[in-house]
Amino acid sequence: MIKLMKNFILSISLALFLLSGSFLAMGQTGWQYISPLPGSKWINPEQTISFRMGEQILLSSLDGNLLQLECSKSGSMNCDFVLADDGRTVIFTPVKPFAFGETIQVTLKKGITTFSGKIIEEITFSFQIKQRETISLLAQYYIDQEEEDLSFVKNNAVTSTQNKSVSELITYGDYVLPGNYMSPTITALNNPFPGYTFATPRPNQGAPYKQYNVILDQFGEPVFFLEWTSNCNLFQKIVDDKLIFCAFSNPNPSVNKWYVLNNQFQFIDTLYMGNGYTIDQHGIYMMENGNHLLIAYDPQPVGMDTVYPGGNPNASVVGLIIQELDANHNVLFQWRSWDHFNILDGNHVDFTAASIDYVHGNSVSLTLDNQILISCRRMDEVTKIDRNTGDVLWRFGLHAQNNMFSFTNDTTGFSHQHDARQIENGNFTVYDNGVYHTPPFSRGVEYELDESNLTATLVWDYSHDPLIYANATGSNHRLPNNNSLICWGLTWPIAFTEVNSNNEIQWELNYPDFVWNFQAFRQTWETGLFSTNFDTIDYGYYHDYIPWPVIVTITNQSDDEITINSASNHSPAFSLATQLPQTIATQETKNFIVNFYPEGLGQQDFEDVITFNYDSYFGDDSLSRRIARQVVLKGTTIDPSSIDAFEKRSVGVFPNPTSGMVEIHSQEGIIEQITVSNIFGEVVQQQPVSSGLEFNLDLGELANGIYFIKIKLQNHDQQIVKKLIKR
Known part of the structure; x- marks a missing residue:
């Protein structure tokens, strides 16, 4: 019965479609697309009338008077028009909405011209506005x-047993959801x-x-x-x-x-x-x-x-x-x-x-x-x-x-x-x-x-x-x-x-x-409200007895002051040493010290992420909002008891502390590049090395303080990082 009824409806619909002149409008006149479809019903009173060609239309050939609308209740109606950015679609907008239940007779006069010189013939069709508001x-x-x-x-509701998260959270400041x-x-x-x-x-x-x-x-x-x-x-x-x-x-x-x-x-x-x-x-x-x-x-x-x-x-x-x-x-x-x-x-x-x-x-x-x-x-x-x-x-x-x-x-x-x-x-x-x-x-x-x-x-x-x-x-x-x-x-x-x-x-x-x-x-995502000087901090190989600090600089890029209310990370190998909250004026910066101190955590590769949170209220100050920025943290530990053995088979930096000159010796491969950074993450010296297993580095012009020497070896993916004290 359903198939019989569907065939009956399809036959009636096809007959109405043919009577509407839609084949004439779209097939014989060259229009690729017309909306509303000729002969269609249940159209909204706010409907625009659109025509699309398969090629570009000359803007100079368009005129609002080309389209005539005769409405069974509203009478004649004028239109504004626009040629869309595609250059092929003309959109006519009636100056007021149509009336419910009326039939619209559309006549598009001859005269619209394409870039190739084709002049579009006149077409006429109609459509029906819906009977009432829906x-x-x-x-x-x-x-x-x-x-x-x-x-x-x-x-079908069931109360589930919630599993424990695979990761614990370490928080700083006023971390409250x-x-x-x-x-x-x-x-x-x-x-x-x-x-x-x-x-x-x-x-x-x-x-x-x-x-x-x-x-x-x-x-x-x-x-x-x-x-x-x-x-x-x-x-x-x-x-x-x-x-x-x-x-x-x-x-x-x-x-x-x-x-x-x-x-x-x-x-x-x-x-x-x-x-x-x-x-x-x-x-x-x-x-x-x-x-x-x-x-x-x-x-x-x-x-x-x-x-x-x-x-x-x-x-x-x-x-x-x-x-x-x-x-x-x-x-x-x-x-x-x-x-x-x-x-x-x-x-x-x-x-x-x-x-x-x-x-x-x-x-x-x-x-x-x-x-x-x-x-x-x-x-x-x-x-x-x-x-x-x-x-x-x-x-x-x-x-x-x-x-x-x-x-x-x-x-x-x-x-x-x-x-x-x-x-x-x-x-x-x-x-x-x-x-x-x-x-x-x-x-x-x-x-x-x-x-x-x-x-x-x-x-x-x-x-x-x-x-x-x-x-x-x-x-x-x-x-x-x-x-x-x-x-x-x-x-x-x-x-x-x-x-x-x-x-x-x-x-x-x-x-x-x-x-x-x-x-x-x-x-992928990064907010543009505030930025950090690092996307990733790679501390390299850690073999020490004290924390290794790196300073993350946050810049407020907005037109209003922001407050870093809280922060969080997951691994106890990393920690934030700066007290929160910290308020940052517009277009200003503040520094945040992030330590790598994997004491007692054994030999392993660490990877974590630290999240800096700006919590505020939105709208009428009743809707909660958080905007955050993250920095990836990486580091590898070596048992301090094996520092001497590590130095012998890896890379050595001597003397440390130093007053200026530093000798770098490699036992693992040819030194390719040496980069010196301060605790703000700023590169203060970079030295390509042509070849060799040894290199002398002059740090005499640098201010006293803590520096990180990153040593890139040929055919090694990971850089070796050495902490150096200059005094």
Whole structure:
């Protein structure tokens, strides 16, 4: 019956499409793309009218009078226009919104000319404005969706046994995390891919926490957090070291927006949907030129009794809108599921219900060939869309009703998935929620798609042992070293797992009970609010009986004073000797002494990170915020009892202390370069050495004090560091 009804609807839709003249408008006149699509309905009153050519358009040939709008209720309407930065898209903006329920007759007169001299012929088409405001339908949909997710959580909630973190924390100053902050626990740490994890952990109703955007290091320590008053999602780094996150409200979606921040965490832009649509928090994709893809949900009243036997005549059906906007917030491209999908394409959907969500787009991105890729959860489908024309290029999913691919080795497929994307090797990754697997379980998957022959091969998948199941949210990101970072979604305590190509766990993070995440990103990051003179301090080989100090200089690069309230590290071999807090005026610096003193810790290689924290309040001084900067610390110990033996087989510096002249002898290899640094980390002398196992160094012009002699030997990766006292 469903297939019969779908064929009937498709036939009617095709007939209306032909009658609308859309084939004439787009096929015979040379326009590559027209929005709204001729003959379309349920268009917002704020809609712009866009035309795109396959070649550049002469700006001098454009005129606002070229477009005539005759509205069935509003009468004639004038337009402003802009030629987009791509030089191919003309956007006409009516001087006022259209009226609900009216039909718009569009005439674009002959005269627009391309660079090649082609003059575009006149075209005429129409579209229909929706009957009424639908923001209340959208709010009700979001409320119902949240209740559905919470119902699943309540019915499946378990109280977990929290594992102990693999690393202890050594703190300095007033190191206090807010009482409503969700502190994670690292339960596996085995050489994860470098970088920071960006996330928006979200507490369920009743959990004793607030919403935060966070940047975490490999130990789970925050180098940034920002408390927020509403729900947040998809906090991540974008181009030019900017940050972005979505702030949204389910009961009041009209306030939804994307915030853009610079690397000093200042708010510099706000992104909205165009054409009267409301931001949805499920997806964004930022491009280097400032263009961005956004998602909106579009509920419309539909008489489902004419679509499906027993359907509700007053149903609210939720469509999907994809837009590409430029850096000036112009809508360059708009794609609507109403024009390309059938309502009955949804899987496991009750078509007799009062509210029907048949698409539920939950990710949007670009493919390697610059086409649009979306994940359609309720259709069990990943869809590729032509970014220039809006045509559907293919539909992929073992269980999707319109799947176009043959699966060579996968009988499971993905079910109600999230986070579809194409990765650098050309394959496609998906987070498979596995809602309708038997039994349900979640996993990350990777497919090799032959887009010419339409075949799909499963080349990798990972499910946790024991199995983890999240009915909603989640992500599967491939890292540059071929590791995979999986966010498990609406579940706890395990939130994120990083595995290598052999599915061995490299890193795992737990959150407290009733805290979950939508996605997680592993990215590089350094704040621009304040800087350090070191990214890494390598103390070299330690063979002494006293601490080795190095001074870290922090420079305040902001327009306001900052206070380093606290600091932390993990290994007792390193310590901060400077008392905190320390306030730094704008554009000023302060010094912080970091010691390496591995007394009694045996012979080993040490690697740690020290974090300098600036804690403050944001907004009306009620929202907690932390901004931090980290310095990596390295050093290697040698048992002091074997110093003499070490000197004989390694490198010697004599005399020490010295009044000026120093002799350097190497027993391990030819000396290649000698660098002298003070305790501030400043290089005060650097001497290349042509060859030889001995070298005389004159330090007579240096002030008395402590210096570090770094000796680079040929064919040795690590420098040998000697502490020297000049007096």
